[in-house]
């Protein structure tokens with residue numbers, strides 16, 4: 503880093519590197535992550551569930567970075583068959599130097615996916631777990647690969663790891679499950695990094711959180727759509743009390759590009775980690791619980807039907 507504070511000026515030249523970023527919808531953290539990676543020369547695969555939104559994101563990136571090298575991968579992370587199809591499609595990308603598991607939903611109403619999973623856990627954890635496992639060979643082929651998972655301050659809401667049968671019916675609390683899904687992102691990151699080291703693979707896994715950033719996350723969770731007048735009003739209300747989506751992407755970008763060891767967690771450095779320039783931050787003790795990490799890994803393998811690495 504050039505000074506005590508990390509800035510996007512610290513991102514190295516990424517020419518010749520390939521990144522895959524999930525959830526790159528315009529206005530969100532994934533968009534700003536993809537934009538900044540493209541600005542620094544990376545080829546960026548935009549991975550999202552709607553082709554039209556991928557087109558819009560690619561158009562907005564190209565407006566700022568003419569000649570940006572962009573690819574599209576259509577994936578619905580809440581659908582394990584879609585994740586498998588997307589991973590097959592992503593084989594054409596060749597080696598992947600950076601995988602950013604950014605996409606997510608927050609505090610949505612109860613819904614079961616086609617796989618019988620609760621939708622927050624499916625979208626935020628099981629889908630990304632399967633995608634990462636299926637893309638791992640390509641990340642290994644980089645020779646110096648990195649995986650960054652998006653967690654949240656909300657991991658602190660979780661008093662226990664989500665280790666029960668993920669298809670069992672139980673009383674649903676939107677925020678408890680969101681907190682558990684974001685705890686799962688950390689448990690997954692730390693177990694993944696340990697397994698990669700144990701297997702001697704040239705890949706590290708890190709995590710980041712954006713503090714509180716003005717994106718579509720609240721409207722997506724509450725209304726299930728970013729379109730319409732109510733969505734615009736709610737989006738504006740969130741933006742008024744949070745840091746920008748651009749600044750919210752900085753912890754991800756630092757975790758993705760700074761010289762940091764695997765297992766590092768990056769978040770905003772301001773009061774309460776809600777905003778500010780990124781720095782290394784701490785987690786709850788539960789997120790560092792190696793027994794919970796291992797048990798979630800085994801449960802996730804059984805749930806998605808893939809044993810890895």
Ligand SMILES: NC(=O)c1ccc[n+]([C@@H]2O[C@H](COP(=O)([O-])OP(=O)(O)OC[C@H]3O[C@@H](n4cnc5c(N)ncnc54)[C@H](OP(=O)(O)O)[C@@H]3O)[C@@H](O)[C@H]2O)c1
Pocket residue numbers: 524525526527529530531532549550551552555577578579580581604605606607608625652653654655656711712713714715716717718719720722750
């Ligand atoms: N914003 C914050 O303050 C905050 C705080 C803590 C953590 N985070 C984390 O940051 C990450 C990004 O969120 P954001 O704030 O940028 O929210 P956002 O603006 O709502 O963006 C979320 C992205 O995830 C995509 N997505 C949702 N469900 C998907 C699915 N089933 N398959 C594929 N893509 C899907 C969305 O696509 P569509 O456009 O198609 O819906 C969108 O591109 C999330 O993991 C979130 O938990 C955000």
